[in-house]
Amino acid sequence: MATLDIEEVRACFPSLESGYIYADNAGGSQTAQGVIDRIVDYLTNTNVQLGADYFVGMLSTQRVAEGSFSAAELFNAGSIDEVGFGPSSTMIFENIARALENDIRPGDEFIITDEHEANNGPWKRLATRCNAVVKYWRPTPVSADNPYSVAYKVEELLPLVSSRTRLAAITACSNILGSLVPVEEAVKALRQRAKEKGAKKIEVSVDCVAYAPHRKIDVQQWDIDYCVFALYKVYGAHNAAHYVRSAALQGSLTSIAHHFLDVGNKPYKLQPGGPGYELVYGATAVVPYLKSLTQEDDLTASFDAIANHEQTLLAPLLLFLTDAKQVARGVRVVGTSKIDLSRVPTVSFVVVGQNAMKSKDIVGAFDKKGGIGIRYGHFYAYSLIDNLRPKLDVDDGVVRISLVHYNTVEEVEKIVDVLREVLA
Ligand SMILES: Cc1ncc(COP(=O)(O)O)c(C=O)c1O
Numbered sequence: 001m002a003t004l005d006i007e008e009v010r011a012c013f014p015s016l017e018s019g020y021i022y023a024d025n026a027g028g029s030q031t032a033q034g035v036i037d038r039i040v041d042y043l044t045n046t047n048v049q050l051g052a053d054y055f056v057g058m059l060s061t062q063r064v065a066e067g068s069f070s071a072a073e074l075f076n077a078g079s080i081d082e083v084g085f086g087p088s089s090t091m092i093f094e095n096i097a098r099a100l101e102n103d104i105r106p107g108d109e110f111i112i113t114d115e116h117e118a119n120n121g122p123w124k125r126l127a128t129r130c131n132a133v134v135k136y137w138r139p140t141p142v143s144a145d146n147p148y149s150v151a152y153k154v155e156e157l158l159p160l161v162s163s164r165t166r167l168a169a170i171t172a173c174s175n176i177l178g179s180l181v182p183v184e185e186a187v188k189a190l191r192q193r194a195k196e197k198g199a200k201k202i203e204v205s206v207d208c209v210a211y212a213p214h215r216k217i218d219v220q221q222w223d224i225d226y227c228v229f230a231l232y233k234v235y236g237a238h239n240a241a242h243y244v245r246s247a248a249l250q251g252s253l254t255s256i257a258h259h260f261l262d263v264g265n266k267p268y269k270l271q272p273g274g275p276g277y278e279l280v281y282g283a284t285a286v287v288p289y290l291k292s293l294t295q296e297d298d299l300t301a302s303f304d305a306i307a308n309h310e311q312t313l314l315a316p317l318l319l320f321l322t323d324a325k326q327v328a329r330g331v332r333v334v335g336t337s338k339i340d341l342s343r344v345p346t347v348s349f350v351v352v353g354q355n356a357m358k359s360k361d362i363v364g365a366f367d368k369k370g371g372i373g374i375r376y377g378h379f380y381a382y383s384l385i386d387n388l389r390p391k392l393d394v395d396d397g398v399v400r401i402s403l404v405h406y407n408t409v410e411e412v413e414k415i416v417d418v419l420r421e422v423l424a
Contacts, residue, residue: 001304001305001308002293002294002295002296002301002302002304002305002308003305003308003309004293004294004305004306004308004309004405006309006406006408009293009405009406010406010408012032012033012034012289012292012406013030013031013032013033013235013406014033014036015030015031016030016406019371020371020372020373021371021372021373021407021411021414021415022373022407023372023373023374023401023402023403023407023411023415024373024374024375024400024402025213025233025346025402025403025404025407026175026210026233026346026379026400026402027375027379027402028232028233028238029213029232029233029234029235029404030235030406031232031235031236031237032235032236032285032286032289034285034286034288034289035235035236035237035282035283035285035286035289036282037285038278038281038282038284038285039237039278039279039281039282041281042060042063042277042278042281042282043278045059046059046060046063046281047060047277047278048060050064050274050277060277063277063280063281063284064275064277064280064281066281066284067085067275067280067281067283067284068080068083068084069284070283070284070286070287071083071084071085071241071243071283073287073299074212074217074229074234074241074286074287074299075217075218075219075227075241075243076216076217076218076219076220076221077219077220077243078220078246079246081246081249081266081267082243082244082245082246082249082267083241083242083243083244083267084241084242084244084267084268084270084271084275085239085240085241085242085271085275085276085279085280085283086239086240086241086242086270086271086275087238087239087240087275087276088118088230088238088239088240089118089119089207089209089228089229089230089240090117090118090121090122091240092228092240092242092270093118093119093121093122093123093205093207093228094121094122094125095256095270095271095272096122096205096226096228096242096244096253096270097122097123097125097126098122098126098256099252099253099254099255099256099269099270100126100167100252100253100254101126101129101130101254102254103251103252103253103254104126104130104132104166105130105132105166106130106131106132107131107132107133107164108130108132108133108164108165108166108167109132109133109134109135109162109164109165109166109167110123110126110127110132110133110134110135110165110166110167110168110169111135111136111137111157111160111161111165111167111168111169111170111190112124112134112135112136112137112168112169112170113136113137113138113152113169113170113171113181113207114136114137114138114139114381114383114384114387115171115174115175115176115207115381115384116171116175116207116209116210116379116380116381117380117381117382117383118207118209118228118380119169119170119171119205119207119228120169120383123167123169123205132166133164135160136160137152137156137157137160137168137170138152138156138387139151139152139174139177139179139384140153140156142336143336143337145327146332146333146337147332147388147389147390148332148333148334148335148350148388149332149333149334149335149336149337150177150334150335150336150388151177151179151335151336152174152179152181152186154182154185154186154189157186157189157190158189158190158193161190161193161194161197161199162197162199163197163198163199163200164199165190165194165197165199165202166199166201166202166203167202167203167204167205168187168190168202168203168204168205169204169205169206169207170183170186170204170205170206170207171206171207171210171211172206172207172208172210172211172215172217173208173210173211173214173215173344173346174210174335174346174381174384175209175210175346175379175380175381176334176335176346176348176378176379176381176384176385176398176400177334177335177336177343177346177348177384178335178343178344178345178346178347178348178402179335179336179342179343180211180215180341180342180343180344183206183222183224184221184222184223187204187222187223187224188223190202190204191204191223203225203226203248203252204222204223204224204225204226205224205225205226205227205228206219206222206224206226206227206228207228208227208228208229209228209229209230209233209240210233210344210346211229211344212229212230212233212234213233213234213235213344213404214303214306214307214310214344214345214404215303215306215307215344216299216300216303217229219243219245224245225244225245225247225248225252226242226243226244226245226248227242227243228240228241228242228243229241231279231282231283231286234286235286235289235290236279236282236283236285236286237279237282237283238279239275239276239279239280239282239283241283242267242270244267244270246265249265249266249267249269250265253269253270254269255268255269256269256270256272257269257270257271257272258272287299290302290303293305293306293405305405306404306405307341309405310344310345310403310404310405311339311340311341311345312409313345313403313407313408313409313412314339314343314344314345314347314403315339316409316412316413316416317345317347317401317403317412317415317416318333318337318339318347319339320416320419320420321333321337321347321349321419322337326423329351329353329355329423330351330352330353330354330355330356330357331349331350331351331423332349332350332351332352333347333348333349334348334349334350334388334398335347335348345402345403345404345407346400346401346402346403347400347401347402347403348398348399348400348401349398349399350392350398350399351423352390357422357423358393358396359376359377359396359397359398359399360376360396362376362399362419362422362423363375363376363399365418365421365422366418366422369418372414372415372418374399374400374401374415375399375400376396376397376398376399376400377395377396377397377398377400378394378395378397378398379397379398379400382394385397385398401415
């Protein structure tokens with residue numbers, strides 16, 4: 001298995017030179033130098049409207065078009081005509097839901113994971129507009145000792161499927177629990193059950209925002225119809241990318257672009273305005289950055305190396321939070337405590353019981369110390385936190401420490417040292 005040269009990795013991120021410990025990466029990663037360079041280059045040399053015939057116009061058009069090749073590679077889409085860009089994942093999901101409106105019938109059913117509101121709200125609003133029914137696939141406890149140790153189980157998804165199931169909107173990785181949802185297995189089982197039940201048409205939308213920094217997306221292998229991730233979590237800038245299967249572009253979506261634009265069955269159907277040209281061009285540097293992580297020049301090898309390194313970050317943190325002393329203190333990991341490839345190093349916890357501490361106060365102690373950025377709250381996975389039992393204060397939420405491959409074991413040890421002090 002390829003390993004990362006962590007010094008070389010960190011040298012690609014100018015912000016890391018300061019030594020500040022970025023441990024809120026699930027909120028947004030740092031930006032690779034290559035991305036910054038392309039954004040500056042675009043704005044300096046080709047910042048004109050697309051589609052014009054003069055030289056600079058043609059160059060800017062070409063640069064933005066290159067974004068589709070990068071997105072197709074990151075999704076492993078079959079064609080560049082299945083991918084596009086938007087301002088944020090939340091906006092893209094809303095656009096997909098708007099474009100889907102003419103293809104939803106009263107009584108159709110949506111199954112959604114109780115996760116980040118970006119992949120929940122648009123479907124709930126669409127259900128209200130179309131008189132469809134929403135069902136929830138919720139994570140349930142996996143440990144008798146810790147009620148907050150919850151995970152998604154495929155066997156709990158299947159009873160939700162009926163002859164009216166039209167859409168499943170699931171997450172590939174929880175931005176709170178850090179656990180990976182077995183997308184391929186879940187989708188296979190879901191489609192099989194839907195077929196047995198006689199469902200006429202079922203489509204699957206996957207939120208890959210919390211997944212994409214850690215693992216390779218494969219929309220073809222997963223057999224899904226819609227997929228979205230945000231570049232600002234994958235070492236890029238503040239924009240997002242979408243995949244829509246060509247069958248869905250043709251048969252499910254109505255264009256939400258200007259009526260006089262001949263968008264055909266292209267992803268522009270979902271793009272009511274410009275995609276943020278400099279940011280799309282910036283995104284073209286993400287694939288080269290990721291590929292540079294190993295000698296193989298291959299995304300699969302890079303993500304293997306990322307996963308491998310991230311396990312070494314996960315271990316000290318989870319071992320500390322789950323040691324007998326911390327458990328007796330009231331520390332409860334929100335999510336599973338397994339140190340294996342079923343999760344990423346996004347680790348959430350609460351401190352409950354007689355000596356309970358507010359998440360806000362724990363993070364406050366970090367802020368006072370300075371030099372480390374972690375965060376507390378519901379992280380927009382409002383219902384996920386609100387539905388945990390025993391009930392938590394949803395606004396105080398959880399403390400979340402979220403690491404990515406450019407973090408070091410030494411940084412995690414520093415975080416653990418501060419935690420030990422704060423929780424003493
Ligand atoms: C799992 C998940 N989905 C969706 C989003 C929303 O992404 P965006 O800011 O691109 O709308 C986030 C943002 O944190 C997230 O963590």
